[in-house]
Amino acid sequence: xxxxxxVIGNPVAHSxxxxxxxxxxxxxxxxxxxGQLLAPAGAFAATASAFRAGGGRGLNVTLPFKLDxxxxxxxxxxxxxxxxxxxxxxxxxxxxxxxxxxxxGLVYDLLHNLGCALTGRRILLLGAGGAxxxxxxxxxxQRPAQFVLANRTSDKARRLAxxxxxxxxxxxxxxxxxxxxxxxxxxTSASLAGALPPLPxxxxxxxxxxxxxxxxxxxxxxxxxSRRNGxxxxxxxxxxxxxxxxxxxxxxxxxxxxxxxxxxxxxQTQDT
Ligand code: ATR
Numbered sequence: 001x002x003x004x005x006x007v008i009g010n011p012v013a014h015s016x017x018x019x020x021x022x023x024x025x026x027x028x029x030x031x032x033x034x035g036q037l038l039a040p041a042g043a044f045a046a047t048a049s050a051f052r053a054g055g056g057r058g059l060n061v062t063l064p065f066k067l068d069x070x071x072x073x074x075x076x077x078x079x080x081x082x083x084x085x086x087x088x089x090x091x092x093x094x095x096x097x098x099x100x101x102x103x104x105g106l107v108y109d110l111l112h113n114l115g116c117a118l119t120g121r122r123i124l125l126l127g128a129g130g131a132x133x134x135x136x137x138x139x140x141x142q143r144p145a146q147f148v149l150a151n152r153t154s155d156k157a158r159r160l161a162x163x164x165x166x167x168x169x170x171x172x173x174x175x176x177x178x179x180x181x182x183x184x185x186x187x188t189s190a191s192l193a194g195a196l197p198p199l200p201x202x203x204x205x206x207x208x209x210x211x212x213x214x215x216x217x218x219x220x221x222x223x224x225x226s227r228r229n230g231x232x233x234x235x236x237x238x239x240x241x242x243x244x245x246x247x248x249x250x251x252x253x254x255x256x257x258x259x260x261x262x263x264x265x266x267x268q269t270q271d272t
Contacts, residue, residue: 003031003033004032005034005058005059008048008060009039009062009065015036017062017245019266021249024257030255041064044065058251059089060087069089070084072098076099083102083103085133090252102134105244106213106244107139110183123144124148124181125147125150126187126188131188131189150175150199157171173197173199180202180203180205182205182208186212201230204229204230207232215237216236217270
């Protein structure tokens, strides 16, 4: 029987992970099956354990279970530890290895797909929830000249910053007035409610990129705002999605798929 993997979440039917991993498996000739697991609220561990008991080799973890998966793992990577969230589980003998590939996926997308340098640049990260937490450490590792985190609730931003070894500024949107950045990354959930983070105008330096970790059909509200307010380059989170999947695939199978054709195909189906 092929090795079994799945994405676990609630809801999970919308997930593109099965399509992405099936493409990776075809491309690399790996004999595996990748499905979907809907876990009832409060039943993450029971659902994951049943999958594991049935011979499952690994899981991708999506909302709202990344914190549950963090608690479920018996061995954590350093980046999962820093993120306090797990999006990839690997089952090996008695060990449940938990990793977080979200930040690496974002950094890979920025550097290799979008040609956006990070070292020595001024980076602004919007939001202080789980999505932001997961990408801070890998971004700091790129040694930006400035790294600033802004959040609607400033206390939450400051508390989050205290959890990281690398020091960075964390504060309000109002404190950004008059400052400029080369890269602004939206890790808020504002667009789920059709809202925008209250970014002051003029925050984009000449040639700057706006990156929205969300994606969907058409331009996100954040990218539309950024286009009107001076961002020269725009990117949504579809590249990050494919790259974090490639990192997970590497953890499980020991080889890195070529992501370009998979990303291109997803874009085509998304735009139609
Ligand atoms: P996730 O784990 O997906 O990041 P979360 O923990 O609920 O979700 O965090 C959501 C983030 O989006 C928070 O930073 C939140 O700001 P607050 O901490 O001030 O609540 C931010 N957010 C949500 N709606 C927003 C809006 N309309 N404007 C600005 N920020 C918003």
